[in-house]
Amino acid sequence: MTTRTPARSLLALALLAACGGPPPPAPVPPPAVGPETSTLRPGEAPRIRNLLPPVPAGTGTLRIQVMYPGENAALTAADSNFIFGNVGTGGASLTINGAAVDVAANGAFLGFVPVPADGVYRLRARAGGQAAEMERRVRVPGGRGGGRTSAGIVGGSVLPRGTITAMEGEAVTVHFRGSPGAQARIVFPGGSSVPLVERRTVERDEGFMQDRTSVPREFTEYAGSFALSQPLAARDTAMRAPTLAGSGGRAGTAMIEYVLDGRTVREPLELSAAVLRAGETRTGVAASARPDGMVIGTALPGSGTPYHWSFPNGTRFTITGEREGAYRVRLSGDQSVWVPVGDVRLEPAGAPAVTGTVGAVRLDPAPGWIDVRLSTSDRLPFEVRAEDDALTISVYGAESRTNWLHYGHADPLVRRAEWNQPRDDLYTLRLELAEPVWGWRTFWDESGALVVRVRRPPHIDPRMPMRALRIAIDAGHPPGGAIGPTGLTEAEANLAISKHLVRMLREAGAEVLETRPDAQAVDLGARPLRATVEDAHLLVSVHNNAFPDGVNPWENNGTTVFYNQPQSLDLARHMQAEILAEIGLRDLGIARADLALTRPTWMPSVLTETMFLMIPQQEAALRDPAVHERIAAAHLRAIRAFLEGRAGR
Known part of the structure; x- marks a missing residue:
């Protein structure tokens, strides 16, 4: 999970898969609070086997502890929402605002109940002859944008501002x-x-x-x-x-x-x-302070918009507008992109718009990669797109002067290179590869040429596919992360699983890079950057999940795996299949998502979300070293299956 609390998930997408087979009978409407497994929806096949151990029994002093929502928390759901925590002992009964809520054998509880109109959750618990009560106050959302003026305008709703x-x-x-x-x-x-x-x-x-x-x-x-x-x-x-x-x-x-x-x-x-006015565009130069030296481009201005373009420092831009802290950069006559104002150094007014040419193209083979060097007259904006076994490099604002396209000495990786000028202001170079794309990086060299470094797939021994490969394992969080009803943090669970996986990989002959080897917090951006700088062949980020406000956790919990770059798709599919086979929770499907740990282009990378910490049985399982071992073994099998598939290509 990528947030500090379940109500603030930064994950952008999840796919709730519908499986084949005859539809089950229409379900009984679910209660306000759920059991350890959920009611099937119409058309949903019964694939939830739940291979987790039961919640171990625990006894202790009766007392109510609410882990979420926090006192005075601002909820984003106005109708129903989850509330979870523990009562300190099994065998207890619990009501929240009069609704009965199941208590697990270890005292954990999770309810999905109506949001109280007065903003007060009233909890009452009993165990034996003991009783306990508490209140948890929250801020309930009202009309969006705030109150009204005297004539009825919703305050703060006038846009743009x-x-x-x-x-x-x-x-x-x-x-x-x-x-x-x-x-x-x-x-x-x-x-x-x-x-x-x-x-x-x-x-x-x-x-x-x-x-x-x-x-x-x-x-x-x-x-x-x-x-x-x-x-x-x-x-x-x-x-x-x-x-x-x-x-x-x-x-x-x-x-x-x-x-x-x-x-x-x-x-x-x-x-x-x-x-x-017409002809009054400004120019600027990419000058990001990010550790990777990249300026990020998005299709829309403003935070929260998915990353799509990455421009190395030194790239020059034609700027045609600004909004929400971003400059609009013209790529071609009919396409623009938005980049952060703080990542661009403006050139003096009157500097000409950014245009140029692409001259000679040279392929320079090296042991670990092939450098594709495009001689450009200026450091023009560009984009690299991957297909299964091809890369397309688009240079914007460029016209072709390419007479020489040098392949260099014979190299089996590149089957063919071909340039094209589909529009007056767009130059493209397509590389057809003999093997599926493994990864690439981009930068400007000292001469000002654009270099796209195309990575060679590693040699994979079918008998020991992980031998001599460098695999980066990321134990997700801190900072941030989810929490469970009895206080288990996602960071603790992720690290425990990762440690088992690291051991297994080393036993299989891999060299392992741990981006977070202990409980210390590691900056989110530093993790994929380290994997790239140290030439990891794969990056796997281990997470467990949480929901944003308003989502019924009993109906929607399950397993999912995220990827971003095309070369990571097969690895994501193997991960999802192996984790589902091992744990048996609902199949939420794989999803393409814009996450820091799935963005790297230098290697296949995925982020796994095995369970949801707020579910009592799943949190209890994530305290069990035997379950850690099982989850790690599923990750190992997925990595092996992905590499074996590539060994035969």
Whole structure:
């Protein structure tokens, strides 16, 4: 798991697989609290075997301890949510706000109950002649965006706000939520206005194990677009000014005018906007302080957007706008990407847009890789995409001068290299390989040439496939991580499993790199970077899971494995199959996800999520050294199966 508490999972995606076979009978609706296994959904095949040991019995003093939610925690679910902890002894009974909640043999409990309207969970436990009570107060979510103004605008819902720079005439969309039936418009400095049209509001919760929509009845949305033609100033003087200085004019503040039942309210559009006129683009240079020296590009601005592009420091950009702390970088005539403002050094105004050529291409074989060197006239933005047995390098803003494409001395890895100019501002080079892609890295060399270092697959002995390979094992967390009802932390469980796996790998002849060899916290970004720098052939990150608020843990717990790069897909499939066979929980499927430990391109890498710590039986199993051994053995079998498959290619 990638968070400190279950309600803040950073995992972006989980696949809840439907299996074949005849559909079971329609299930009885599940109770507010669940047993150790869940009711099957219609069409779901009964593949949950649950091969875990039963919860061991424990006795002690009756006392109630709530592990989640914490006191005064802000919940993100308004209807039902989980609450878990322990009562210190088995054989106890427990109610939460009057609903009976099962207590496991060791005293652990997990309930999925309605969120109390007053924000108070009232817990009452009994064991023998003893009784215990406690209250846990939480903050219950209300309407999104806060309260309303006197005329019914939802406070804080007026968007966009902050700093933007855009090209002259570019559309800017303004929207806010408010009571239905009003008339609304944007009023600009000078008196011109644009109407805002009322439309239905749809709220969507997306994320790990979530894809829910709702239509609020109390509020509706008002939205409209205008063409940016003049600078705007926010009334909030603390707001950052645009860093891309457009041509000017005096900036004034636009207002939102909202009329409902004869009452008029005006709110400022807190937007600090600058305008770039035609031909007024800016240029910048990638200058990230990240340990890997990469500037990350995303399809949308703002935090939480999946990584997609990685530009080495020194890459030059043509910048056409800014928003939400990011610059918009033009890749080609119809494609842009967003990069963090703090990772770019602006060049002086008037510097020309970034364009160039690609000249000679040379393949330089070396013992562990082949360097593909593209002689570019400038350090242009680029992208590398992998297929099963091919790599495509796209250089943006480039025209071809490639007359010489040197293969170097004969090398069996590259079957064919071919360049193409599909558009005036896009150059592509495709490498067809004799073996599936294992990994690659990119950098600019001292001459300014773009180097794509294509890694050779390691030699794999079919009889001892792990012999002489360097395998990185990452025991997930700390910092962060999930916690169980009796206080077991995910970091403890992950490390215990990893230690067994490290021993098994070494016994199988592998050289093992431990990214977290002990209980000390290791920075998240340092883990994959170390695996890359030390040339690990595989990276496996061992985790256990937790849910965000609002997800019923009894119905949705299970096993999943995450990957990101194409060369990691087969390893993820083997991991999922072996862990399911060993543990027997629900198959949540594999998923492609943007996670720090699955992003590396230099080697296949996966992140496993074997169990959910909040489930009492699963937390108890994660305290058992015999279960640690079993989970590690499943990981070992998956690694062996993946390598044996590659040995025959």
